[in-house]
Amino acid sequence: MVELGTRTGANGSNGTNATNGRTIDGSPLAHDAEMAWREAQGASQIGPFDYVPPMGFREYWYPAVFKKDVGAKKPVFVKMLGEDIVFFRGKADKVYALFDWCPHRSARLSQGESLFPGTITCEYHGYTFNGEGECVAGLIDAPNTPIVGKMKGRSYPTDEHDGVVYVWMGETEPVPLAEDLPPEIVDSRNHSYKHVSVWDANWTEPVNQGIDYHEAYLHRKTFNYMGGWTQPWKFKFHGLLSKELPFFRPRVANYGGIKIVHEDEKRVCSNPVNVAYGEDFHPGVNASWPRKRWYMFLPKRVRKTFSLMGADGASLLGIPSFSHGVELPSKIRTGSGSEKPAISLHMRWMVPVTLETCRVWTYTIGREPKTMLGKAYKKLWYHLWRKPNTITRINEWEDLVTFQKDRLRYDLPQKLSTLDTVVIYFRRHLAQRSRDFQRLGGAYGSNHPPTKGAGLQQAATGFEQRELVGVEGGDC
Ligand code: FES
Ligand SMILES: [Fe+2]
The missing domain is CATH 3.90.380 (Naphthalene 1,2-dioxygenase Alpha Subunit; Chain A, domain 1)
Incomplete structure (x- = not known):
């Protein structure tokens, strides 16, 4: 534990002292507290996005929607971390999440409905997708249409706790919720x-x-x-x-x-x-x-x-x-x-x-x-x-x-x-302990972008939408 900022000024004014009352247990984390405290004694210029990503750390679960709001028929649209996501369940118990833009010709899946358990059907041409984003039927296309099995949208891992659906926004393997x-x-x-x-x-x-x-x-x-x-x-x-x-x-x-x-x-x-x-x-x-x-x-x-x-x-x-x-x-x-x-x-x-x-x-x-x-x-x-x-x-x-x-x-x-x-501690030290830094080597949009990440494009402004995931297999 580190004790910081001991008052030393006359009449209880705002003086601080670098040694009085401060103890350090020698652990690396205490070292971070020490560094943050030292930095705070001057006029730190650590910026809001030096290490912290303007559109959020991605390798985490986030709360998305109350489960009760995801209807048996009607999906729910939620925008988060700059991405458009549709949540649906049909009559299934589990709530699924897909990138909202249909892999067929890019209509909004959230305008469609769940006609079968655990699926969503796009309102435009009736292509139907399961929770993994796989096209499982084209309702006005022939049952043996070649596109079924070859068209896939991006899916997001979901889990629930106490009535809330959480979604994993990372591109690496999710941790337990x-x-x-x-x-x-x-x-x-x-x-x-x-x-x-x-x-x-x-x-x-x-x-x-x-x-x-x-x-x-x-x-x-x-x-x-x-x-x-x-x-x-x-x-x-x-x-x-x-x-x-x-x-x-x-x-x-x-x-x-x-x-x-x-x-x-x-x-x-x-x-x-x-x-x-x-x-x-x-x-x-x-x-x-x-x-x-x-x-x-x-x-x-x-x-x-x-x-x-x-x-x-x-x-x-x-x-x-x-x-x-x-x-x-x-x-x-x-x-x-x-x-x-x-x-x-x-x-x-x-x-x-x-x-x-x-x-x-x-x-x-x-x-x-x-x-x-x-x-x-x-x-x-x-x-x-x-x-x-x-x-x-x-x-x-x-x-x-x-x-x-x-x-x-x-x-x-x-x-x-x-x-x-x-x-200061959050912007400099905690940010670098995030999974984005641990798994990707940096955070998208920050001044320290990933060195190992894939799947996101960086724009000059620091952030751009995830690349659309379209038809898999170029033969249809
Ligand atoms: S755009 Fe979705 S089915 Fe055609
Ligand atoms: Fe406040």
Whole structure:
């Protein structure tokens, strides 16, 4: 474990020290944390796509569609990682996925229907394909037509978990689905709510935003339910009702540093350290921030159960609790959950759609309540509080609007510093531990493209559609 960013400045200002309080266990991963921390002490220029692919890491499973939405007759179209995919099942139980463009003359298969179990029939000329993409019949062609058996579309491996169909987007052999699922949803003691929405943003920014410690500024009006703190007319009545009385306590003024509390092959997790409450003096503007002290006469109180301030305790991952974490290929966690059913983990799994859009799967995961009353309360809590407040109001109305299309650029040089320590780690170190780098030697569209990959073409812009898979065998 590496302890980073120890406050050294007078009056608790933002100083950091390269040696004080820092321990390294000598493992290569700790070395990555050390390197990320060192890089953060200056003004790192690691770019969003130096190692990270703009259209997503490909050698992974991603959530695609709820199984209940794939009809016995009607297929479902889903665009992901820049590819058009049709999901269908007919009356079969298993959901299959094919490249959406018909191998015959390139109509959309998703406009067709499933007439036979486990197949899809194109609406144009009636050629019919099975789950492997093989043409098995031409309904208005002769039953012995030579094209059957010679025409094949691209198929994508699929698997299911808890009502969700996942699809393997890689070009190498898929790993077992469980390897890419968040361990918390595989744990049968847990329950999860899932919410899906499309965000107008490249998939990387919701990841960066999930690990960058922006809360104390961007969410300063709602942080710890203290809506009335800087804008009294937005006073929130429930802030008074909470037994912690957050409305009357000082809120976070700044973070003194970032501590990486866990790193492994697929994830890195962190906590803020040396948090300053109330206000802090910034000599550059010769003033304190926040500027208004209003109703802060009670002492600070850290919400231990949420772990935002780095409290002790175990997470649902089985590692010490943490505030923010990122897991390959594109999942972030805010909070880490707890054994107490009342404390849920907030996880977003970003699925790239186009360069400018992504589908955000938000999983709210916690221990399954044991009693009927507990289950009913949890359901009410999710639908009346967590979903409207956190997923919609905070994530979409406060977070997304700062970086959605046309409000944030990816092509200009960036300077990353202390609070971006985990962003640096993700962009430089975690990206290179991805399967794309391990199996292909690089990531498509990044500044380090594959050295061994095949099947994708690189355009000058960094990405181009997968080559169409057409008729196999040139004799028909
Ligand atoms: S284009 Fe699909 S059957 Fe002809
Ligand atoms: Fe946020």
